[in-house]
Each structure stands twice: as C-alpha cells, then as structure tokens.
Amino acid sequence: xxxxxxxxxxxxxxxxxxxxxxxxxxxxxxxxxxxxxxxxxxxxxxxxxxxxxxxxxxxxxxxxxxxxxxxxxxxxxxxxxxxxxxxxxxxxxxxxxxxxxxxxxxxxxxxxxxxxxxxxxxxxxxxxxxxxxxxxxxxxxxxxxxxxxxxxxxxxxxxxxxxxxxxxxxxxxxxxxxxxxxxxxxxxxxxxxxxxxxxxxxxxxxxxxxxxxxxxxxxxxxxxxxxxxxxxxxxxxxxxxxxxxxxxxxxxxxxxxxxxxxxxxxxxxxxxxxxxxxxxxxxxxxxxxxxxxxxxxxxxxxxxxxxxxxxxxxxxxxxxxxxxxxxxxxxxxxxxxxxxxxxxxxxxxxxxxxxxxxxxxxxxxxxxxxxxxxxxxxxxxxxxxxxxxxxxxxxxxxxxxxxxxxxxxxxxxxxxxxxxxxxxxxxxxxxxxxxxxxxxxxxxxxxxxxxxxxxxxxxxxxxxxxx
Numbered sequence: 001x002x003x004x005x006x007x008x009x010x011x012x013x014x015x016x017x018x019x020x021x022x023x024x025x026x027x028x029x030x031x032x033x034x035x036x037x038x039x040x041x042x043x044x045x046x047x048x049x050x051x052x053x054x055x056x057x058x059x060x061x062x063x064x065x066x067x068x069x070x071x072x073x074x075x076x077x078x079x080x081x082x083x084x085x086x087x088x089x090x091x092x093x094x095x096x097x098x099x100x101x102x103x104x105x106x107x108x109x110x111x112x113x114x115x116x117x118x119x120x121x122x123x124x125x126x127x128x129x130x131x132x133x134x135x136x137x138x139x140x141x142x143x144x145x146x147x148x149x150x151x152x153x154x155x156x157x158x159x160x161x162x163x164x165x166x167x168x169x170x171x172x173x174x175x176x177x178x179x180x181x182x183x184x185x186x187x188x189x190x191x192x193x194x195x196x197x198x199x200x201x202x203x204x205x206x207x208x209x210x211x212x213x214x215x216x217x218x219x220x221x222x223x224x225x226x227x228x229x230x231x232x233x234x235x236x237x238x239x240x241x242x243x244x245x246x247x248x249x250x251x252x253x254x255x256x257x258x259x260x261x262x263x264x265x266x267x268x269x270x271x272x273x274x275x276x277x278x279x280x281x282x283x284x285x286x287x288x289x290x291x292x293x294x295x296x297x298x299x300x301x302x303x304x305x306x307x308x309x310x311x312x313x314x315x316x317x318x319x320x321x322x323x324x325x326x327x328x329x330x331x332x333x334x335x336x337x338x339x340x341x342x343x344x345x346x347x348x349x350x351x352x353x354x355x356x357x358x359x360x361x362x363x364x365x366x367x368x369x370x371x372x373x374x375x376x377x378x379x380x381x382x383x384x385x386x387x388x389x390x391x392x393x394x395x396x397x398x399x400x401x402x403x404x405x406x407x408x409x410x411x412x413x414x415x416x417x418x419x420x421x422x423x424x425x426x427x428x429x430x431x432x433x434x435x436x437x438x439x440x441x442x443x444x445x446x447x448x449x450x451x452x453x454x455x456x457x458x459x460x461x462x463x464x465x466x467x
Contacts, residue, residue: 016046149165151164191218308350344358381415429454
C-alpha cells in the first residue's frame, strides 16, 4: 500500500489501533473481535495499527504482547509490513514525515498555524504564525477551530449525533517533538489506509468532532463511525483493575480457552441466538445493528461457565493439546497423564483448575486437606478402614473400576460402616482431599503399587495427628 496516495477502496476495511502502553484489555479485545467479524462478513480487510506516539509510555514489549494476545485469540490481521513471511503492524512512529507533510499543508491552506513557545516557559505561546519558524524555539502546529459550526454524523449504532464548536478551542495536531496527536494521526492514517468503517468504544465519541473537522479541512470523505458501549464492572463503572483482572494475558494464564474467551466477549452486547458457539462459525450471521446500545457488565462467573462448556465440548486429544500449550505458556512442571485428565475434566472449568485438580495424582508429596483430617482421618474407625484397605487392595490384581468398587463395598460391609465414611476415608488417603474425580476411576488409574503406597503413607500420618 502506498504510504500517501489514497485510492478510494470499494472493499470494507476496518482497523484495530491499540496504544502499546500496557496489556491488551478485554474491552480492546472485544473491539478487535467486532472489527474482525465485520471484515470477515464483508470479505474485507482487518488492519492492525500500533498507535505509538506516546513516546514516554509506548514500548515494543507491550506491542509484542498485544500481537501475541490477538494471535492467541485467533484474530489475525490481513496486511502490514512483511516481517519474515508474517504481517507486522503499521506503526505511527514510522510515519512521522507523512504527518508533518499534511500538517504543513493545513497551514498553507489556512486551516492551521504554527505556535511558537517561550524557551523558559514551554506552555506560553509567544507567537502564532503561518510561516515555519526558523528560530530554535519549540513550536507546534495548531488546528484552527471554526466558530459556531455544527458538526454532525450518523453513527451506525447511535444514530444522528451533533456537536457545536461553540465551546471548542484550537487544538494541537503536531507536537514540538514532531509526533502527531491522536485525533490528527488517526485521520491521516484512516484516510491513507482506506479505512471505510471505524468500530470503536463509545469513549471515543468526544474525539469525533475534531476528526470530522480535519476530514473537512482536507476535503476527504470520513469513514462510517460506530461507537460501541463500554464493558462495565459490577459497580457499573468502566471495567478496570479494581474490578479484578482485565488483561487477556491474565485469562490465558488462568487457563481459559481462546475460543471460550472470544465467545464470552461476543455475547457481551451482541444479540445472538445461542450462548455457546465457535465465533469463527458466526461470521455470516454477524450484523453490527445487533449490538446492544446499552453498556454491559463483565461477569467473571459467567465467563468461567462458558469456558467450562467449551472444555467439555473438546475431544480428549483436543483438550490435551490446549492443556499442554497452557503448561508450556505458564511453565507448570508436572506432566499429567491423559487418563488422569480424562477422569478429571468434568469437575473443572479452566485448564488451571484442571491442573490443580489433577496434581495429587502425580505429586507424591500431596497434602491432606483440613476437612479430610478433621472429618475422617481423626475418627477412630479410620485406622481400621485403611488397614483393611491395605489388605484387600494387596490381594487385588485386576484394577478395573468394577473390581475397585467391589473391594470398597466389601470394606464397608465387613466393618459395618456406611459406604460414605469408607469411600471418603480412602479418597482422602489416596488423594489428600474430599473433592476428587470418581473414587473408583481414580484408584483404577493408580493401580496396585501407588494405591498401596498412598494408603500406607496415610496410616503413618494418623500417628502424627493423634488419631
């Protein structure tokens, strides 16, 4: 794509334009998703542009993290500078000459001026001129706001919106360091990148009048705008860290599936006919007018529920792939066998929960939960249950689920105890806790050697707690 020559595109072109000053917020991810869906629905292009003009806060580390998160979510962009066979993003920091050229053009046309500042007081303007300053004083380029002008546009979601310039002041478009300000840079970029539709958060509505003034000054046709309601926390204020984690990377570390997170972000404001779906299969049904014009509340419990649904829809092979990818990403050390994952998956909602739930199967230094110790291990019958368990499981050679169940019921019968008391005592002995996968399945997975070693370990534990 030419850096300067705009040839009006007939195809739909949208963009996601984050600032690389931190992590990718789930609100930003949802905006990216709606842009991605709109582009795919219309066989258009989804462009990634990094708005890195905040020289003090922008970092390449944040930029890379944002791109990694977008790729993890499956929201790949369609064009950009080639970086070894992959598309990189467009960066505003690499387009400074273009911003300067067109800022100076506005001065020549009478729509802007140079503001020269006092060397000793960088906030004090000492001269306004239409001639480029030759002095060493710092200067900016300032756009002249016309008086008493009504600025109007038709928002794709909110309808007609009007502003007046009555209370607007002239505004800087090019800073003294040569970097553009946000409202100016996006106009230049959106025009030369042929952006046809701008789908963004409604917090940008207040920026739109300045941008429209610039479009008019250049004689350019603006894109169509759609301002999407924000995601709120439980207290109905914009979602932020005070409500809990908001970074896409956090949810990735917590073991959420990418399709589940995108599924949840999609139903935050988008009216669809079902709650659980693969977003890649909803492209053709995406219509921007179905997005609610009301703010939506981020519900962490609902997200976990959605993720659990997605986990249970996966085959064991698919789940293992996601699980191992998560382990590699988080650096967890224990390898969990497939058969343990298989019997554990129904009782958890995230990959992290799955790991923690299955950890006692592979960590022989597992701890005993307090409720197990107090409710069962300290009871006088515990030692009899465990000792009889040692004998019967020593005699058992074929560790099928049916045979394990038979042994456990025999223990209850011979000791004249309730099955719950026997089952829970043995459950805690082999896994250290009272909430586990099915007890029969767990012992069948362990087999003879490990089952006996764990019951033996627990018998030794009784003497240390005064049972």
